[in-house]
Amino acid sequence: MRMHSRKHQQGSALLIVMLVMAMMGLIGFAALEAVTRDQRVAGFMKRKKIAFFAAEAGVSTALHALRINEDPTFPSSTVGDASWFAQGLPTYSLDTSGGAASKDLGTGALPGMNLQIGQNGAPKFTIRYWEVNVKGEAVGGTISRIQIASGTIEAN
Numbered sequence: 001m002r003m004h005s006r007k008h009q010q011g012s013a014l015l016i017v018m019l020v021m022a023m024m025g026l027i028g029f030a031a032l033e034a035v036t037r038d039q040r041v042a043g044f045m046k047r048k049k050i051a052f053f054a055a056e057a058g059v060s061t062a063l064h065a066l067r068i069n070e071d072p073t074f075p076s077s078t079v080g081d082a083s084w085f086a087q088g089l090p091t092y093s094l095d096t097s098g099g100a101a102s103k104d105l106g107t108g109a110l111p112g113m114n115l116q117i118g119q120n121g122a123p124k125f126t127i128r129y130w131e132v133n134v135k136g137e138a139v140g141g142t143i144s145r146i147q148i149a150s151g152t153i154e155a156n
Contacts, residue, residue, distance in 0.1 A: 044142070050090050051144035054079045055136025058092030059146055062102070062132045070152055072102045072132045079136075088139040095135035095145050105129035107154070127151040 057079045066072040076093035094101030107126045129151045136144045 047138040047140050047142035048144065050138040051136045051142045052146075053136065054090035054092045054138065055134050055144045055146045058094075058134035058136060059132070059148055061092070062094075062134060062148070063150060066130060066132075066150060066152060070128070072130050072150070085139065090136060090138045092134060092136045095133040097135070097145075098133060101133050103131045105131055105149070126154050128154055 058074075058077075061074045061077070062072040065074045073094060076091060078089035078091050080089050082089060107128050129149060132148050132150065134146050134148070136146070
């Protein structure tokens with residue numbers, strides 16, 4: 001009886017090992033695909049952050065130009081050190097894709113500064129409001145756009 005049961009068991013261990021190896025291979029392949037997908041998403045997120053930070057640098061430049069020249073325009077520029085970005089530097093510029101890059105929105109009274117000393121009842125200070133559209137771009141074509149509204153205080 002023992003000899004008979006051994007004959008029927010020959011090769012079943014090989015079949016079980018082959019099935020387990022195939023399942024482990026499929027699990028390994030699925031894990032590799034998940035890691036590859038995660039790396040692509042992480043790369044996209046990194047480029048998106050770089051583009052956003054470049055756009056923020058453009059906003060800072062526009063605000064500085066507004067403070068100095070009372071006009072928020074500036075030339076396109078790059079951000080960072082070339083040793084940090086092997087594929088190329090991120091850039092920022094005024095964004096004209098939705099129309100004018102900067103627009104004078106007019107003036108308004110500055111609340112709390114409406115002193116009437118020698119002004120015949122007119123506000124002593126006003127604010128000139130500006131709309132500014134800035135674009136930051138990372139290598140690979142990832143773009144981030146920021147729209148701000150800012151103002152400069154003007155004495156009457």
